[in-house]
Amino acid sequence: MFLSVFDMFKVGIGPSSSHTMGPMLAAGMFLDLLRESLFEPTGLRAQLHGSLAFTGIGHATDRAILLGLAGFRPATFNASEGEKALSLIKNDKVVNPDGLPQMKIDPASDILFDYGPALPGHANGLILIATDQQGDVLMQQTYYSVGGGFVVTEEEMTSGRAVGDLAHYPHEFETASALLEICVKTGKSITEIKRENELSRRSAFELDRGLAEIWDVMSSCIDRGLITDGILPGGLNVKRRAKGIHDSLVSERGVNLSAPHTINDWMSVYAMAVNEENAAGGQVVTAPTNGAAGVIPATIRYWLDHVPGANNQKVSDFLLTAAAIGGIIKFNASISGAECGCQAEVGSAAAMAAAGLCAVLGGSPAQVENAAEIALEHHLGMTCDPIKGLVQVPCIERNGLGCIKAVSAASLAMRGDGTHLVPLDACIETMRQTGKDMHEKYKETSQGGLAVNLPNC
Numbered sequence: 534m535f536l537s538v539f540d541m542f543k544v545g546i547g548p549s550s551s552h553t554m555g556p557m558l559a560a561g562m563f564l565d566l567l568r569e570s571l572f573e574p575t576g577l578r579a580q581l582h583g584s585l586a587f588t589g590i591g592h593a594t595d596r597a598i599l600l601g602l603a604g605f606r607p608a609t610f611n612a613s614e615g616e617k618a619l620s621l622i623k624n625d626k627v628v629n630p631d632g633l634p635q636m637k638i639d640p641a642s643d644i645l646f647d648y649g650p651a652l653p654g655h656a657n658g659l660i661l662i663a664t665d666q667q668g669d670v671l672m673q674q675t676y677y678s679v680g681g682g683f684v685v686t687e688e689e690m691t692s693g694r695a696v697g698d699l700a701h702y703p704h705e706f707e708t709a710s711a712l713l714e715i716c717v718k719t720g721k722s723i724t725e726i727k728r729e730n731e732l733s734r735r736s737a738f739e740l741d742r743g744l745a746e747i748w749d750v751m752s753s754c755i756d757r758g759l760i761t762d763g764i765l766p767g768g769l770n771v772k773r774r775a776k777g778i779h780d781s782l783v784s785e786r787g788v789n790l791s792a793p794h795t796i797n798d799w800m801s802v803y804a805m806a807v808n809e810e811n812a813a814g815g816q817v818v819t820a821p822t823n824g825a826a827g828v829i830p831a832t833i834r835y836w837l838d839h840v841p842g843a844n845n846q847k848v849s850d851f852l853l854t855a856a857a858i859g860g861i862i863k864f865n866a867s868i869s870g871a872e873c874g875c876q877a878e879v880g881s882a883a884a885m886a887a888a889g890l891c892a893v894l895g896g897s898p899a900q901v902e903n904a905a906e907i908a909l910e911h912h913l914g915m916t917c918d919p920i921k922g923l924v925q926v927p928c929i930e931r932n933g934l935g936c937i938k939a940v941s942a943a944s945l946a947m948r949g950d951g952t953h954l955v956p957l958d959a960c961i962e963t964m965r966q967t968g969k970d971m972h973e974k975y976k977e978t979s980q981g982g983l984a985v986n987l988p989n990c
Contacts, residue, residue, distance in 0.1 A: 534707060534864055535698040538731060538856035541863075541885075542747045543682045543819045545607035547811035548924040550823040551657050551869055552585060552592030553607075555678025560601025562684065563661040563674055568632050572671045574663035576637040577602055577628065579644045582658040583651030584871035585678065587978040591767060591922025593814065595644045598659070602638065604630040607682065612814070636663070654690040655679055656871035656976060680869030680877070681821045702733045707864050709902050709957040712857065716898035723888070723898050727853040744849040751807070751818050751830035758806025765812045767923040773813075775806035799839060800940060801933030803831035808929040821859045821868045824875075824917075824924050825882035827932035829855060832886040832939050836893065843893070851889035858888040858905045858957075865958070866965035870917035871977040873968025875928075879935040880912030880964065884957075886939035891946050899951025906957040907942035913960070914967055916975035918982030927983060 545554040560579075567574060579598050581589050589595060596619060600610070603618045622628060626639045637643075652658030655677040662673040675687035704719075704726045706712040715726055731740050762776045779802050785791060804827030811817045811826050820829040833851055836843045859868070862881045867873040887908035891901045912935070920926045974981030 535700070535702045535730060535734070536856070536860035536863065537698070537734060538727070538853055539743055539747075540683070541681070541819070541821050541856040541859045542852065543608065544747070544750050545682055545817065545819060545823065546610050546612075547814045547817055547823055547826075549592040549594075550682040550819045551678045551680045551871060552589060552594045553597045554682040554819070554823065555657065555676075555684050556585065556594050556659055557597040557601035557605065557607055558682065558684045559659060559676035559678065560598050560661065561604075561606055562676065562686075563663075564602065564604070564630050564633060566674060567663055567672065570672060572663065573634060573665075574636055574671050575634065575666050576664040576668065577643065578638070578662040578664065580647055580660040580662070581645065582647045582649075582660070583656040584977045585657050585659055586646040586648050587980065588919060588922030589646055591919065591979070592924065595640065598644060598661075599628070599638070599640060602630065602636075603628045610816075651973075652677070654687060655869075656973075657869065680867060680872065681819050681863070698734070702730045704730055707861070709858075709861055709905075709961075712861070713898055713902055722892065723857050723901055724850045724854050724892055727857040731853070741849060744852050747818055747852060748833070748848045750816060751820070752834065754810050754815065754817050754826075755803050755806045755830055755834055757815065758810045759802070761809070765809065765923075765925055766814070767812070767921065767925065769921055769923055769925055771812070771923075771925045771929075773809045775802050775809050778802045778805070796835075796839065797937050800831055800835045800936045801930070803834045804828060804932040804936045805929050807831065808924070808932045812923065812925045812929065821863065821881055821885065822870070822878045824870060824928050825878040825932060825935065827929075828879060828882035828935040828939060829886045829889065831932070831936040832890055835936065835940060836890055840894075847893045851893050854892040854901060855885035855889035858901075859885045861957075862909075862961055862964075866961045867968060873964060874915055874971050874976050875917040875931065876909075876912045876915040876964050877968060878917065879931050880909050880915060882932075883912060883935040883939040883942070884909035886936065887942035887946070890940060890943040894943065894947055896943070896947055897951055900946045900949065902957050903949065903951050903953050904943045904946035906953065906955055906960050907945055908939050909957070909960050909964065910955060911938055911942075913964060914971075916971065916982050917977040918975055918984045919977065919979055920984050920987055922979045922984075
C-alpha cells in the first residue's frame, strides 16, 4: 500500500479533518455519483452516525455537508463565498451544484443527527440520500470519514480495501521493521526511501513544489495565529492566547537570566497558533489530522528558528520522513480520534514530528524509528474528550505539549545508537489495542472526561 506524503498532508479547513473535511469530501463524491447516474434527483438528505452525530455541531459537520453538496472542496475553500452559499441555502433551501439540477435540502430537517449506535464500519459514518419529487429514495451511499480527511465508501470498508494506492512502488513496506530492513539493505535513509517512492508517482519538480507549498501553508498558518486575537467561535468563549504569549516572548528576547524552559513556551505558542486558526475554521494542513495540525508545523518552526544549522532546504526531508512514519501508523492502527482516542491524533503527530526532527538533525534510520516510538509511547491511552464537541479544549494546548514531547523524543533518540527495548511496531499495535479497548465515551463523543466534568458547559 502506497500512501503519498500528499495523502498525509492535505490542505483543508478547520476545525476537523474527520468531521469537517471528510464529510465535505463525501458530499462531493456523492455529487459525482449523481452526475454519473441516469437519475434526476430533486432532493437531498444526510444522516450522521456515531461520533459525527455526537460532536457534529461542534465540529461544523452539518455546515460542511451543505457546503460540499453546494460544490465546495476543502483544498480550495473560500470562506466568504462559503458563507454566502450557506445563507442562500438557509433562505432558499436548495443547492445548485454544477452539472446537476437544483435540489431541495432543508438544513433544519434534512440533516439528521442519529444518536443511536454507530454504523458498523467506523465511528464516523454518514449516509447521503438523493430523492425524487415524492421524497422516495433514488440513490444512497454510506461513507466513512476515517481520519485525516480520508473517506471510504461502505463497499470499500467492507471489502477491506485499504485507503491508498495499491499499484507497485520501488520500496514496499507496511511496518517500521520492514522499512528499517530496506534502509540496511540499500544503505539509504528513510527520507531517501520515501522520496524514491514518491518519484514513482510524480516528477521531482512536482514533488519539491508540492512539499514547498505544504510548508508554506503550514508556516502561514502559524504566522496568522501569532498576530490574531479575539474569542474563538462555538460558545465556550475561549480566548485566543497565541498572540499574547508570542508578544510576551518577543519582548523578553535578549533579557539576561531568561529561564531555559522558556523554549517550551516558544514550541507551544507555534502549535497553539495553528490550532487556534483551526478552531476558527481557518486554512490548515492535516498533519496527520486537523485536531493535531499544530504539532508538526510547530516542531519545524522550532527547528528553523531556534536550532543552529537548520535551513529551509531540509524541510522537505522532515515532511517525507514524517509521512513515512504516519503511513505506517495509519496502515497498522489509526489516526482517528473517534476510533482510537487522541493517542491516534496528537500521539501520531508527535511520533511523526519526532521522526522528522531526528532525520534533519542527522539521525540514523534506527534513531529516527526510536524517536517516533518514544513520542508515541508517551501518548498511549490519551483520550479524546473535547468540551462541547469543539476542537478547542483540551486540543489547542495539547498540540503544544505534543510538540514538546516530539522534540524531547528526538533529542533522547539522538543520545543513543538506535537500539531500544520497544520497537515502533509494537507501540503502534499497543495503540491499536488500547483504542479498541477504550470506552466509546472517550473517543470524540464528548460524553466523558473533561467534556462532562467542566461545570456549565
